[in-house]
Amino acid sequence: MEIPDNLKFAILGGGNIGQAIAKGLVASGRFSPEQIIITRRKVHLLEEFAQQGYITQVDNRDAVRRADIIIIAVLPQQLNNLLHEIKSELIPEKHIVISVVSGVNTSEIIRHIGKNIPVVRIMPTMAIAIQESMTCIASKQATKEAIKLTKSIFDLLGETLVINEEQMIPATALCGCGIAFFLRAIRAASQGGIEIGFHPYEALPMAAQTAKGAAALLLSMKNHPEMEIDKVTTPEGCTISGLNEMEHQGFSSAMIKGIITSAEKAAKLYNSRSEEEK
Structure with a gap:
């Protein structure tokens, strides 16, 4: 599937995996740092990324408003609060939500958002930073187009495999861990x-x-x-x-x-x- 040229990403959770995804997107040569917003509460820890041209900030809601692809890369115990914070900014016709959160299925995320928005789960590895990830992709809820676009993006960052959502926990152990x-x-x-x-x-x-x-x-x-x-x-x-x-x-x-x-x-x-x- 062709990837739109002006696609903008919001990576909510600029920890290790969020940073790795950001690096991989730019390393692919397909996206520029200016197309990627990274959020983190301790935003000073993203200074290196800011210097390279990435947009770094604390405000998750603003990041969602400015982006098309929302990548959620927080810890499981942080997810509910984050979804509550951003749900009013999510637009089903505009956004695709991609979750890297372990152990949380797409229906649970949609339940918290309260909108029928495309949600796709992925499980990459840290090698995504150098375009050598094995990324598993799954969703019971998203449209075929949303899954295809997700796959096209992450095909740039290594190998991908679309699996049943029930297999995402095993994929977490075999690939992520x-x-x-x-x-x-x-x-x-x-x-x-x-x-x-x-x-x-x-x-x-x-x-x-x-x-x-x-x-x-x-x-x-x-x-x-x-x-x-x-x-x-x-x-x-x-x-x-x-x-x-x-x-x-x-x-x-x-x-x-x-x-x-x-x-x-x-x-x-x-x-x-x-x-x-x-």
Whole structure:
């Protein structure tokens, strides 16, 4: 779907993920900093963005009035108050609301807004800042056009996948949280490299580039990981010895259990906070 040239964004919540989205939009070359409003209560923390030409401010309602795409990037416990603040400014014929908030479905957001406005959920990764995100997109409420426009925008920032909204909690664990899991694995590999004789400044880029190559290999060849693993595991070799030791220590099991635990936690983030507010 063609993206309008004069599209303006309001990113409500200029924390880590909000900043990453803003950087990615500009890095795509399709949008300028002047098309992006970022809000934050502690607006002085956005000084770097202001210097680069982004519009930074505290006023969420004003940001909504001036924008077409409203990206909500606050914590789950902050969502209800934000929606109450901006709902009078939202216009169904003008705005698309894109929520990055974990654990909150589109029908719940529409219920708080009180208007039949297009609401789309996304779950990107922090790599969206460098256009390498895996962004999942879902909505039970939005029009096909709103979903297509959302996908076209985030296609510029990495890979996208439109999924059922029921799958957004698992997507949060596998992608949103998952980037931290893979980063921790790279850190562990670099620490192993230090143990066997490399300096830290050598071991980390070696581990990171190896991980990047492994991921690129799977995406390019479209093979199952075990098929590529078999190519480097010779009989009585050092690779199979290392793999077997990792499995004995619970490597795969720990990763699987971590993803499941994150999914269970993500499902409770919004609901548990709502109960506390009651």
